[in-house]
Amino acid sequence: MARETTRPHRNVFLALLMGLLAAGASCATNPYTERSQLILLPASYEDKLGDQAYAQVLKDPKVRISQDPQEVDPVKRVAARIIAAAKQSKYAEAANRFHWDVTVIKDDKTANAFALPGGKIAVYTGIFPMAKNEAGLAMVLGHEVIHALARHGAERMSQGMVTDIVLKGADVALQTQGVAAPMRSGVMQALGLGTQVGVLFPFSRAHESEADHVGMRIAAQAGYDPHEAVHVWERMQQAGGAQPSEYLSTHPSHGTRIKQLEAWMPEALTDYAQASRAPAANLPTLQGR
Numbered sequence: 001m002a003r004e005t006t007r008p009h010r011n012v013f014l015a016l017l018m019g020l021l022a023a024g025a026s027c028a029t030n031p032y033t034e035r036s037q038l039i040l041l042p043a044s045y046e047d048k049l050g051d052q053a054y055a056q057v058l059k060d061p062k063v064r065i066s067q068d069p070q071e072v073d074p075v076k077r078v079a080a081r082i083i084a085a086a087k088q089s090k091y092a093e094a095a096n097r098f099h100w101d102v103t104v105i106k107d108d109k110t111a112n113a114f115a116l117p118g119g120k121i122a123v124y125t126g127i128f129p130m131a132k133n134e135a136g137l138a139m140v141l142g143h144e145v146i147h148a149l150a151r152h153g154a155e156r157m158s159q160g161m162v163t164d165i166v167l168k169g170a171d172v173a174l175q176t177q178g179v180a181a182p183m184r185s186g187v188m189q190a191l192g193l194g195t196q197v198g199v200l201f202p203f204s205r206a207h208e209s210e211a212d213h214v215g216m217r218i219a220a221q222a223g224y225d226p227h228e229a230v231h232v233w234e235r236m237q238q239a240g241g242a243q244p245s246e247y248l249s250t251h252p253s254h255g256t257r258i259k260q261l262e263a264w265m266p267e268a269l270t271d272y273a274q275a276s277r278a279p280a281a282n283l284p285t286l287q288g289r
């Protein structure tokens with residue numbers, strides 16, 4: 001970019017930033033962990049980015065959407081209970097605002113799942129052996145849904161590195177009502193997604209801990225045994241690093257993660273004791289499918 005054009009652009013960005021600040025930027029406090037969060041984007045805009053990212057992933061020609069009821073039904077059943085619990089939680093406002101959708105992606109080699117702002121959830125079949133049963137899947141979905149409900153993507157976008165890209169994206173989105181704007185890699189990355197389908201960028205350690213902690217509680221409130229969270233991480237550890245996944249590439253070591261989960265277990269068990277129990281069926285095995 002030529003030097004003389006820099007200044008007007010910066011003024012546009014500043015004006016946009018002021019607009020975004022007026023529209024809903026805030027220094028929020030997480031209602032469960034009391035961690036303070038700087039968020040410079042209105043939730044409505046963040047939801048729109050989430051919807052665009054989801055559409056982009058699903059239209060990728062490499063993505064195969066599973067129509068197999070043996071794969072789709074348990075995922076939908078667990079997601080429905082997690083969403084219902086979220087609507088009763090301290091995130092009720094966001095959980096009721098989201099237009100939830102759940103997709104199962106047929107990819108046995110990818111041990112991943114994600115949930116985007118706006119409530120769009122995708123589960124790769126490769127996560128089934130790690131989750132093993134519906135309670136394990138509930139722990140994974142609880143974790144992912146908390147990334148979205150606790151606005152971790154917006155928080156990342158609000159951090160300096162991607163602010164410029166986001167504001168350029170916001171510029172395009174505002175001009176086009178946000179429908180046709182192409183997703184930019186910075187936005188995808190802030191939401192935890194790579195442009196290459198199946199790759200998730202790691203959230204920060206603080207975000208991972210918060211998603212583990214509150215996700216386990218939401219899953220327990222949905223009627224799933226929180227002990228299963230520990231078992232999921234143990235299975236992840238045993239599976240090793242054959243495929244990069246969010247779970248294997250984030251900062252907290254498995255040992256730290258499991259210790260933290262055990263420290264949070266008593267409150268999750270209290271939640272579980274008060275919940276109506278969910279079915280505890282095993283997920284389908286992948287062999288020969």
Ligand SMILES: [Zn+2]
Nearest residue numbers: 203208211246
């Ligand atoms: Zn995570």
